[in-house]
């Protein structure tokens with residue numbers, strides 16, 4: 001584990017993030033999939049479940065993946081807690097570079113509300129095609145990769161801690177969040193990441209034909225001809241992905257000496 005290898009991991013996740021956003025952007029907003037489910041035949045008051053179709057779909061999907069051992073790998077953190085035994089696959093002992101007492105740190109609740117309340121309205125056009133299962137399956141793919149990328153801040157923090165144990169130790173002992181945040185921040189690196197991910201959205205989001213040049217998109221600065229608006233991807237990183245990753249880094253460090 002080195003700063004180069006953790007940054008390579010984050011760079012590769014950008015590809016998965018851009019493609020998962022492209023998939024979600026194929027479908028309209030499909031609002032009813034996110035409203036609390038109303039059971040009943042319309043004759044009586046019915047029964048209002050305290051969950052939406054999206055939430056039930058994600059919970060059930062995660063439960064299957066939990067049984068299959070997905071969350072044995074500490075890189076993966078579910079949005080819901082499961083007590084289902086891990087029974088669908090042969091046991092495999094994942095090793096982890098994380099400090100055990102800090103490995104639990106995650107910001108999945110913040111990712112969940114950011115995704116549904118802020119990002120989704122920017123990604124999907126208004127409309128309802130009733131294609132709810134494939135739509136929320138694409139939401140799940142987005143949520144899983146965003147969670148993996150952002151909560152990977154634990155690994156980034158571990159590397160930074162090992163690289164400068166003395167300075168980090170005194171700031172952790174002083175519980176000085178602001179100084180920790182400042183020490184782990186690299187504005188130059190953040191700028192590289194944001195510009196690269198925006199460029200990936202312009203490259204991956206073009207329509208490819210067998211003949212003729214690839215559309216460069218230079219005349220499409222509004223983003224309307226791309227499968228996902230590159231400026232939305234830039235904004236996603238600028239406002240949410242990077243700040244949340246750094247929040248994970250700080251929280252992890254605060255538990256690094258527990």
Ligand SMILES: C=C(O[C@@H]1C=C(C(=O)O)C=C[C@H]1O)C(=O)O
Nearest residue numbers: 156184185186189190193242245
């Ligand atoms: C992840 C890192 O830590 C911080 C967060 C970054 C990010 O989320 O992309 C980039 C630079 C740092 O400010 C890093 O240094 O690579």
